[in-house]
Amino acid sequence: MTFFNRRYQETLEKKLISNYKVNHCSFEFFPPKNILEEEKLWTSISKLSTLKPTFFSVTYGANSGERKKTYNIVKKIYKNTGIVSVPHMTCVDASPIELQKIAEKYWCSGLKSILALRGDAPHKNYIHDMYAVDLVKLLxxxxxxxxxxxxxxxxxxxxxxxxxxIINLKKKVDAGANRAITQFFFNIDSYLRFRDNCVQHGINIEIIPGILPISNFQQLQRFSALTNVKIPSWIFHMFDCLEKDFMTQEVIGSVIAVEMVKKLLGEGVKNFHFYTLNKHKVVYSICYMLGL
Incomplete structure (x- = not known):
């Protein structure tokens, strides 16, 4: 190979690497239920903060006790790490006046980012008075x-x-939403079709893919049943006969997540949101393999 051919190949490789680089990542946590889980949460936050994420988000329960936990956690994350901390807010079992007070408390505490959600119904016959678009308008x-x-x-x-x-998302965008974060998925084409449909309907905000690394396939199947997320047959085959082998499950889950991110990078996606389930080892290894 001549000197010029080598230089051309090196330049091409550098360009390819830059085109397939993740710009930013963010991580989601949930309020712990006991002291042991709380220790795991803060260990995960400490480890993942070294990756300098765009933000950490914390989920939000449907009762006042859980809401207080969310507030305390996001405030502590921001104080300890300096990283933007985003509380989830839902409309379930809360009046507009209550939501206003909560939002004002966040703003006055320097927490000026919110993930606005309708929230899950507490029971089957629950009638929603407010939806996410109403919460966006209120905020x-x-x-x-x-x-x-x-x-x-x-x-x-x-x-x-x-x-x-799509129409519902457009309403939220028109009301003032700055970005959307997707439910987790494993079918890349589903995300790409959705993104194309958003563009066709005038939705011009970033649609950040939500990535759920698989560490417990049995747990994933329960999540899938609740969320309408389809698990491809090839993933079922990958985890066949591994019900109790969680170490192998984590390795396979990491590889699947890395390959998903690489394919999405090839489609022009630059930012990713990881559902951590309050664990850091698998997520950190994925981000490490991606050069974050």
Whole structure:
């Protein structure tokens, strides 16, 4: 190989690497239920903060005790790490006045980013008084919050069809949402079709893919049943006969997540949101393999 050919190959390789580089990542946690889980949470936050994520998000329960936990955790994360901390907010079992007070408390504490959600119904016959779009409107009236909302590449479990899903997302964007974070998925084409449909309907915010690394396939199947997320048959084959071998499951789950991110990078996606389940080892290894 001549000198010029070597230089051309090196330049091409550098360009390919830069084109397939993750710009930013973010991580989601949930409030722990006991002291042991709390220790694991803060260990995970400490480890993942070294990756300098765009933000950490913390989920939000449907009762006042869980809401207080969310507030305390995001405040502590921001204080200890300096990284933007994003509390989830839901409309379930809370009046507009209560939501306003909660939002004002966040704003005054320096927490100016919110992930606005409708929230899961506490029982089957529950009637929702407010939806995510109403929460986005309420937040924007209070202050200029940076607002993320949810999106569903494989359709929300309660939605009749994907068109209604797109229309609902468009309403949230028109109300002031700054970005959307998707439900986890494993079918890349589902995300790409959803992103294309968003563009066709005038949705111009970033649609950040939500990535759930598989560490417990049995648990994943339960999540899938609740969320309408389809697990491809090839993934079932990958985890066949590994019910109790969680170490191997984690290795396979890491490889699957890395390959998903690489394919999405090839489609122009630069930012990713990881559902950690309050664990850091698998997520950290994935980010390490991706050069974060």
């Amino acid at each position: 924007k009236k209070i202050a200029d919050f940076d607002i993320s909302v949810a999106a569903y590449p494989e359709v929300h479990p309660e939605s009749k069809n994907y068109i209604l899903d």
